[in-house]
Amino acid sequence: MLEVKNVAKSFNLKNLDKGKFSVIRDACFNVNSGECVALIGNSGCGKSTLMRMIYGNYVCAVGKIYIDKENILDLKAIEMSILRKQKMGYVSQFLRVLPRVSTIDLVMEPLLDQFESRARAKDIAETLLSRLNLSSKLWHLSPLTFSGGEQQRVNIAIGFSKDYKLLLLDEPTASLDRENKRIVMDMISEKKEKGSAILGIFHDKEVRDKVCDREIDVSNFSAS
């Protein structure tokens, strides 16, 4: 489903002297459908950078990244945004949403983008939010005022509302309590069974042991 081939990344801060940093070189790996793969390595070794390149959030100038046999580096911006909507979900550590939009509307949005009916989208969103133990009293509020753990669960609900072929998870359980962590692990396992390819960063070893089939050590691709 996902194939990363000879990918390298450097940042070039052009307004600074010596602003050029190489982060990753010659990264090669793949993730199959129905498989969950963990990116591991020390903080700063480039795990999130690699994941952001796959999502198209960071520019990838060297190498190839295939999603569903298509090299995403050849795609135009519009094609990439369609590919994201259709095939790729991304749960980041941080919630970044428009202020004053209700939680339920945010979770419904990816579904409406794919022309689900409002009623069905609402149904799916409510089921997800209940499962993640977010009280229905909160659904009509903007999540920007929520606690860290609640925000993270809203992010998870947004990313899990559809059955994406590829799901990218950047520390999805970092600020969750035991009970909610268990629920998220169950949700990841279910997505695997449904055939999603999942690439994740999980600092929690328990989560890795429970849901991941393989680990890839990103420090092996370190450019320094």
Next chain:
Amino acid sequence: MEQILKAKAIDKKFGSVYACDNLSIELYTGEVVGIVGESGSGKSTLLNCLSGSLVPDGGNITYLDRDNNWLDLLSLPEPRKRNLLRTEWAFVHQNPRDGLRMAVSAGGNIGERLMAIGYRNYSQIRAEATEWIEKVEIDAIRLDDKPSIFSGGMQQRLQIAKNLITKPRLIFMDEPTGGLDVSVQARLLDLIRSLVRELGLSVIIVTHDLAVARFMANRLIVMKNGKIVETGLTDQVLDDPQHSYTQLLVSSILKV
């Protein structure tokens, strides 16, 4: 994936200064493109050239109309161009006063656009006007009030209702939330976003506010001195900017 608007090698000079210097841009159906850059970078001039309110010095602009014909906009007869502006296009101005008639009632402002495309039945016009004024979250009892007694945020929402009632395909927006309170801005942006999705609109939005661009646009074009210095997926341009000017712009955002 279908294109709806194509502009090639647009030049526009004011005196000896290029406001648009050999700019090419294409827009796809359902795409929201943001144009950002500092004041004087030429972004509004580009928008005005694309929407036909300014005539460029060089280049060409083509538009795919409802009947699937590519129209050459720069040689299009004036009546046809006016007709496009009333039916398939819309222009949302930064200042609602530029897009509304302040001495005509809110309902009249909206209904006018329907009449321009041939609506004659008064009760039908009123019914649609009521529907739209509620869609933009203005109470329907305000239909007979003049926009001059509306707040700035209401005026802007009215302008949007007026523009969208004829179900245009292509919308040009010049700083649509520029003069508004931040509290009003977020709701208005969300409204525009859901309408864009519901109606499958194509949008070109000019803004100097990168936060507005992030939430509205799929794709971003960064302009400086009349040139496009960078373009790409919005979050990619903002999170991993490549050009030194974009890097400066992004790193200068104040965070609260």
